Amino acid sequence: MDTAIEVTDLVVKRGKRTVLDRFSCAVPRGSVTGLLGPSGSGKTTLMRAIVGVQVVAGGTVTVLGSPAGSPALRSRIGYLTQAPSVYADLTVRENARYFASLYRLGKDAADRAIETVGLTGAAGQLVSDLSGGQRSRASLACAIVSRPELLVLDEPTVGQDPVLRDELWAHFRRMAADGATVLVSSHVMDEANRCDRLLLIREGLLIADDTPAAVKRSAGADDLDQAFLNLIRAHEAVAA
Numbered sequence: 001m002d003t004a005i006e007v008t009d010l011v012v013k014r015g016k017r018t019v020l021d022r023f024s025c026a027v028p029r030g031s032v033t034g035l036l037g038p039s040g041s042g043k044t045t046l047m048r049a050i051v052g053v054q055v056v057a058g059g060t061v062t063v064l065g066s067p068a069g070s071p072a073l074r075s076r077i078g079y080l081t082q083a084p085s086v087y088a089d090l091t092v093r094e095n096a097r098y099f100a101s102l103y104r105l106g107k108d109a110a111d112r113a114i115e116t117v118g119l120t121g122a123a124g125q126l127v128s129d130l131s132g133g134q135r136s137r138a139s140l141a142c143a144i145v146s147r148p149e150l151l152v153l154d155e156p157t158v159g160q161d162p163v164l165r166d167e168l169w170a171h172f173r174r175m176a177a178d179g180a181t182v183l184v185s186s187h188v189m190d191e192a193n194r195c196d197r198l199l200l201i202r203e204g205l206l207i208a209d210d211t212p213a214a215v216k217r218s219a220g221a222d223d224l225d226q227a228f229l230n231l232i233r234a235h236e237a238v239a240a
């Protein structure tokens with residue numbers, strides 16, 4: 001497997017809690033990999049370690065062949081945080097152009113990203129005047145504007161309607177088909193079905209790492225909702 005992200009024995013403590021405890025996983029290049037797990041299980045923490053903004057207590061994280069956080073990776077990774085990270089006092093277009101300029105890209109790249117997230121009609125609006133879902137799409141436009149090799153997306157479809165969600169997923173699939181690697185966290189199981197691979201985390205431990213079909217098969221379930229419940233319960237039974 002050509003690997004985009006390799007995490008080995010990662011330990012992260014936040015406050016007094018060990019959030020990830022010797023966590024290991026690998027994400028193949030050119031894949032859409034879903035990161036799933038109950039609230040508080042460590043998904044955001046893992047993403048932060050991958051993009052290099054999380055203090056780690058042990059282990060290694062290698063991203064596109066370099067240690068996570070290396071300056072050389074900055075222009076190769078797009079990161080969408082859960083809280084929109086765009087300037088509220090600028091328009092959608094101004095935000096996208098500003099982020100494009102950081103990568104020495106022009107207006108075309110900005111306009112393309114705005115179109116991809118379905119905000120062309122609102123491009124001239126101030127971000128402060130957008131709805132929550134629109135604001136999160138404005139943030140996504142800025143994350144994808146440079147067409148990064150690795151996109152790390154923390155719940156990118158929260159608050160989006162089904163049509164937009166479908167379009168965004170089609171776009172993630174297109175980016176992977178073009179060779180990019182997409183790591184995306186989600187709570188929505190019909191979205192998980194659209195991933196090439198799934199990583200299921202519970203309380204900082206990896207309890208499944210496989211294709212959606214194989215996850216269902218190994219859990220003896222017809223749908224992913226049930227498969228995850230079965231896996232989590234089996235895990236709880238072993239832990240008890």
Ligand SMILES: Nc1ncnc2c1ncn2[C@@H]1O[C@H](COP(=O)(O)OP(=O)(O)OP(=O)(O)O)[C@@H](O)[C@H]1O
Pocket residue numbers: 014015017019037038039040041042043044045046
């Ligand atoms: N700044 C912080 N200081 C201390 N503990 C934190 C901090 N941020 C998160 N945590 C704790 O780390 C654990 C993992 O949080 P994380 O945000 O990674 O979970 P998550 O799986 O992304 O959750 P969600 O699906 O709700 O976004 C939680 O127990 C959380 O309380």
